[in-house]
Amino acid sequence: MQIRELVREDIRNLVPYEPHPFSDVIKLDANENPYPFPEEVIREIFSGLTGNVFTRYPDPLGEELRTEIGDMAGVSSSNVVLGNGSDELIQLILQTFGGPGKRVVIPVPTFSMYKIHGQITGTQAIEVPRTEDFGLNEPALMAEMKNPATRVTFIAAPNNPTGNSVPAQQVGRLVKEVQSLVVVDEAYIDFGGETCLPLIKEFSNLIILRTFSKVGMAGLRIGYLLAHSDVTRELLKVKQPYNTDAFSQVAARVVLKKWALFRRQIEKIVAERERLEVELGKIPGVTVFPSKANFILFKVPRPADEVHRQVLDRGVLIRKNLGNTHGLEQCLRVTVGTRQENDVFLEKIKEVLSS
Numbered sequence: 001m002q003i004r005e006l007v008r009e010d011i012r013n014l015v016p017y018e019p020h021p022f023s024d025v026i027k028l029d030a031n032e033n034p035y036p037f038p039e040e041v042i043r044e045i046f047s048g049l050t051g052n053v054f055t056r057y058p059d060p061l062g063e064e065l066r067t068e069i070g071d072m073a074g075v076s077s078s079n080v081v082l083g084n085g086s087d088e089l090i091q092l093i094l095q096t097f098g099g100p101g102k103r104v105v106i107p108v109p110t111f112s113m114y115k116i117h118g119q120i121t122g123t124q125a126i127e128v129p130r131t132e133d134f135g136l137n138e139p140a141l142m143a144e145m146k147n148p149a150t151r152v153t154f155i156a157a158p159n160n161p162t163g164n165s166v167p168a169q170q171v172g173r174l175v176k177e178v179q180s181l182v183v184v185d186e187a188y189i190d191f192g193g194e195t196c197l198p199l200i201k202e203f204s205n206l207i208i209l210r211t212f213s214k215v216g217m218a219g220l221r222i223g224y225l226l227a228h229s230d231v232t233r234e235l236l237k238v239k240q241p242y243n244t245d246a247f248s249q250v251a252a253r254v255v256l257k258k259w260a261l262f263r264r265q266i267e268k269i270v271a272e273r274e275r276l277e278v279e280l281g282k283i284p285g286v287t288v289f290p291s292k293a294n295f296i297l298f299k300v301p302r303p304a305d306e307v308h309r310q311v312l313d314r315g316v317l318i319r320k321n322l323g324n325t326h327g328l329e330q331c332l333r334v335t336v337g338t339r340q341e342n343d344v345f346l347e348k349i350k351e352v353l354s355s
């Protein structure tokens, strides 16, 4: 029997997410926090565990964590939905509001999962090219957002992989004009850019998507969204009951409580980003795109694949395959590491580009 023939035709050609098979490399490819998870936080997480954390099903809504996130954001817990990473919430939004005959609008280049979850949920993805400096092409975007079949638009701010953000005022203009949902994905907001959070009080069709991954909890998979209760109510009908586990809920609560420790790491990452931008920009032939995130997009004067491989051969893993528009074929993305990691990266990329 050909199992492949049984698969839904519209997802038959999807490619499984590629694991990172490299060990013993400096890992600057996945926009993670390079600093160790603070011992003090680990101790407090473990001291907060009761026997029940492992034996009983978790609280399906994660009410304590939801409340604490709501307090931090100045909204009620009913405006918060937790996800198994924000990736799961992207899928949940499209499962709830998308589907066959519906459209999702995506300004590109951007994070690839919006389109992939569009395909998985049978939602047609409409890609709207960004402007040359990676800003939103407002008239073109607005036209697609106003199409009656459009249900959702995803705007990443700061955007992955380009690193630029979007003014909240511009988002406000778009959200106000359309009859569909606008998701502002603020996965990198702790590193810079203007938040659109205050706008959720004004617009019931705005969703703010966030994650604990980039500040140091990528392994525990907690993302969340903030939106009007008319939106969260619908999403909760579709959400898997136990999508976030009890251990990760406890861990995220301690991370929020000890936020000052993470804030210090974030400040170091931002300072290193600025240094890395300057140093990369000094390399002949390299173009650096200004970033508000914890990574930097840069263009190289040689085929990006080849540069990627040669940097990897020297022990540093960065990110390639960023898209085939806007000249991104010639671009690579490096996550900001520790000072030592960044120094090794700079040394290796200079060596590769001068050879």
Ligand SMILES: Cc1ncc(COP(=O)(O)O)c(C=O)c1O
Residues within 6 Å of the ligand: 030, 031, 084, 085, 086, 087, 088, 111, 156, 159, 160, 185, 187, 210, 211, 212, 213, 218, 222, 223
């Ligand atoms: C813009 C953006 N959104 C969401 C995610 C997903 O993050 P997570 O599922 O770890 O919360 C990423 C991860 O790279 C991202 O770049």
